[in-house]
Amino acid sequence: MGATYRALCKHGYASLRMQDIADESTKSKAALHYHYESKHDLLVAFLEHLYEQFEDDIGADCGDDPATRLVTFVEERLTPRGDGQKEFQTALLEIKAQAPYDEAYRERLAEFDRLVFDRLRSMLQTGIDRGVVDDEIDPEDTAAFLVEHINGAQIRHVTVDASLGAARNRLRTYLTEQVLTGSEAAGSGE
């Protein structure tokens, strides 16, 4: 899975060959083919692996205050992590662009979308219950709005090289001014 990540960063999705993945690993191309019939099957397994990692990651504790947790969660979606992040986002966008033609990709991507949506909705509901999120917002609508927005900021960063930091600031402003109720929304301190 690590080799697949590195190969995607280096070659992108469209021109990726099983040999490129083998070159990044200690396994031969034949050994890869023993486990995965095609590049497609390997990438579906890779998306499943990413999903599991992502599920573990976003369960990670980021404090008890629901306003800070919400802001941190949203900002993390728009914060590059480590080397090759932009290259990887680029390859992931290629996979997203194939999703309409490919049910297995589409199902995996829908799982990611659903997970982020569910987390946001539940954080917004907790925030309303604790009085730090404006109780006039609809948690479902606002969660969907945030998922759309995160998607758009990512794609705009990758396709026309728009600043991810500026997008993060704009979305933080949206959260503090339109979603959160008060000064609890001081942001993640970064």
Place this chain on the structure above:
Amino acid sequence: MGATYRALCKHGYASLRMQDIADESTKSKAALHYHYESKHDLLVAFLEHLYEQFEDDIGADCGDDPATRLVTFVEERLTPRGDGQKEFQTALLEIKAQAPYDEAYRERLAEFDRLVFDRLRSMLQTGIDRGVVDDEIDPEDTAAFLVEHINGAQIRHVTVDASLGAARNRLRTYLTEQVLTGSEAAGSGE
């Protein structure tokens, strides 16, 4: 250009061949190759053609009230037009996903992005001047926020089949509640 549109809707971008475009037109593949050296060159010309059309279209008159003009403009970005719209958006997403690897695509897509951004910024400024847009918003930041959001709603519609109508309603609510000042923001009447 019409043949390219139809061929993209039918075959998508990745598997598109010059022959597929010739099949949709009255020209032979050889005739296409006479004008365009490769599929890439033809698609760059196609993006330029789309841009010119788009520039004409979005100059179209939609009334004098700046609030209605803003809401209409934003909603039109999230309203399917005619047959094959989703298929075409899908093919366009494939081209967007290639942009990081392809300067000619990237430049053309950046022109679209810039045009939408400039129009939004100028409509927001006019709205502030005429008192229908909240003068506490920054036209530049809000225009960028809207461009990101439109991108995200489009990609989510194409990749995980999220409802475009629901996204349009959410964005209209954002405009009427957070950007426009009052009841002038009655929407486009659809």
